Amino acid sequence: MSETLQKYAKFPLLAVIFTVLVKLLFLLTHHIQEDAFITWRVAQNLLDYGVIGFNGETKISASTTHLYVFVSYIFNLIFGKENFIYPLLIFNSLLFTIGSYFLSKLILENPLHQAIFIFLFGILPPSIKISILGMEYGILFFLEMALLYFGFKQNKIWAQILFPILILFTRIDTVIFLGIVFLADIIWNKKIRWFYILGGILGVVVLMSFNWFYFGELVNNTIVAKSVTYAKNMSLALQWKYFLMNYGNFWGMLKLPGDFNPFTILVLFFELLAFLYIVSKRESKNLFIWIIFLFGWTKQLIFISQRSYFDWYYWVPQILLFAVILVFVLEQKTYKLWWISLLLIFYILPMAAFQTVHSIATGNGEWNYRRSIGLFLKDYEKDKNQYILLEPAGYIPFFSGLKAIDEVGLVDKEIQAEIKKDKANYWKNTVEKRKPKYLLAPKNLFEGKDGSFYQENYQLLKEFRIKNHLNSDNKILEKIYRLKPSGTDYNLYERK
Template sequence: MSEITEKYRKLPLYFVAITVLVKLVFLLTHHIQEDAFITWRVAQNLLDYGVIGFNGATKISASTTHLYVFVSYFFNLIFGKEHFIYPLLIFNSILFTFGSYFLSKLILKNPIHQAIFIFLFGILPPSIKISILGMEYGILFFLEMAFLYFGLKEKKIWAQILFPILILFTRIDTVIFLGIVGLIDIVWNRKINWFFVLGGVLGIISVLSFNWFYFGELVNNTIVAKSATYAKNMSLSLQWKYFLLNYGNYWGMLKLPGDFNPFTILVLVFELVCFIYLVSKSKVRNYFIWIIFLFGWCKQLVFISQRSYFDWYYWVPQILLFSVVLVFVLEQKTQKILWISLLLIFYILPMMSFQTIHSIATGNGEWNYRRSIGLFLKNYEKDKNQYILLEPAGYIPYFSGLKAIDEVGLVDKEIQKEIKKDKPNYWRNTAEHRKPKYLLAPTDLFNGKDSVFYKNNYKFLKEFRIKDHLQSDNKILEKIYRLKPSGTDYNLYEKK
């Protein structure tokens, strides 16, 4: 161990703490992802009914992640329903940052470089979102990086078996990650790691068995519902339009206004150049560079090919692909300070500034606005066995306490039958057959082809408008709210 390595060996751990503290400031924005409340509702349903579900005693895999449901369950149990959210978000932030600590150990030798990497990596927009938005990706990133560190670098047999099981139990689509790691491991070492294979097989068996014996299905309901609901037969021109609208998610970490974003292309090219430069150098760590870079590309290409436009699918690939840029900059032999300064001034700080504005605006649109709809219904409707038909099924069902039928069918399987039977009219048919007490729609139901049905069976109760939530005593906050208004206008209807 060199003198520098020994002297500064604890520095990365100090920067783990510093990075977590910096990111916790973003908790003040109340920017929490809608889908997190679905998982938390499932966890509370398990607490109240002893059933993994969403609406009472009905079993349904409404959450994409099983492991995070159980983690959320324990946080609810320990801290209570009213106080578990922020302890859980802090826990997610700590786990993610330790994941970046393991990653730094895999691809950098100098502890000073590792410390700087942890901080710069941790304040990238996807890293902030993984940490504070309440999704399962903080836990997932920790598990994946811990697997690479303990299982492949330290060659711990227990890690090669245990971590694949936990990873797959967190998200079933992590077969992409484990598959890429397995292929590169075989090519690199020219032999099969049978303990790793055992871990992967046990992981697949455990998650599929759990799905089958508990829910009576092999694949999570969330995957089935999205496949049935979202359009698949789009024209090539429409596919290209959606690609242009979303491709900022894939490599650039920043979606700018407009269809064409040259900034993303610049980042993509620079990532490729940095990757080629790093792997051209003969070093053992190239093994892990290849793993994270090929996984990042493969994960993105798979989800792009399936026309998956939700930005959280791309958070982990985004930061892993960009990690090679950080390594490239940190390992420059000359003018390193200049390189880091340029990176900070022209990329990191603008990106963090954008994320700050985005989180403040989105937090207002979700926590202040959409949550207020749920709180209104909580006070208005005392019978929590009543149903509401709406989309999405996060904030409003969570804070209202009402049972929910969501348009996609994530939390209610019955609507999937209506979608398959008559997709153009499934919303109206669901209202007619299921007779939910409340309808929450982004359109005026009393003006349209089914207006007669809605007028005969429902009465208009209240309108909710995002424009009414763009004011603040703080003039800076108000400017941000109006610069980037976040939210959907709704009309609420009650059954006659």
């Protein structure tokens, strides 16, 4: 490294610290993903019953991620059930940002450029969500970038064996990432890394063995439940409608109301141009540019083809595809400051502002509103062995402490059998058969064809309305709440 670059050597690590501190401000929004509470409930179930499950001693892989369950378990053990959330979110933010540090080392040579990249990359909306929403993607991004940095840039054998095991134990769909890395490396280097193959084989064996010997299944229950519940035979017109509603998730980062989002097309266009410009130069770093770009496209196309519309599936591909634009801008020889200024003023800062508004509004709708339902039930029902039938199974079971039956079957396998048997009537059939003490529904159950059944067996306990949670002493917050109200109206019923 030249003497000029040497003086910037510490800048990337300083950028990691600064970026984490900036992102910690988003913790004030209380924007935490519903599914994170499912994983945390599983971790606490392990703590209380010594069983990986959701409802007492019943074993079930209710969380998509095994590794993150164990990490959450450790944080519960150290900090306690009441205090583990924010230390864990800070840990996730730190891991993700260290992952971006590894990525900067892979695709940029100048330490000053790496530092700028870490910060700009870290305040993109998907990066913020990966860091603070409580899901497993912070640890996953760290592991994936660590694999590339230690396993392929530094050619460490231990990394080629260890990281595939940890990555697959975090999420089973990471076979896509591991496969793209394998193929790109063979084509680029014209050789096979046998230790990496060993790591991949061990990863599959460890994951499948754990699933089989502990849960009696090869594939996580969450995947099975979603495949059973969600519609597969949609018409082409309906598929196109859902695609338009969700395509802002796929290549862009800004999901605006309405079907057409021109920003997504613009981002996609510049990503392609930047990628072609960078790979036209034959440089060693291009292996990693190819890997992140091919992975971003491959994962998105696979999940789009499977009609997977949950936005968190696309967070990592979104930021990896955008990384090439940052590399393109930072490596400009002339007018570099202008390029960076334009990117900041017209894209990065507006995106961060949008995410701030989104996080404040969503945090209100979930932490302030949905959590309040759980807290109401926690005080109202002292017998924590009682069941509630609802959807989704995150905030409310976690904060109420009640056992849960969710409509999708993520946390309860019995409802999957009802869905297979009679999908049109599985909700009522479950209520008839299981007799849960509480029902939480986004509609009036006393109306419709089964209204008389519910009136005979249940009474309305309380109505929860999002409009009652759009007020704040802070007028700016109140305007944001009303600008983007987040939440669903619910009726809570108790069995007579």
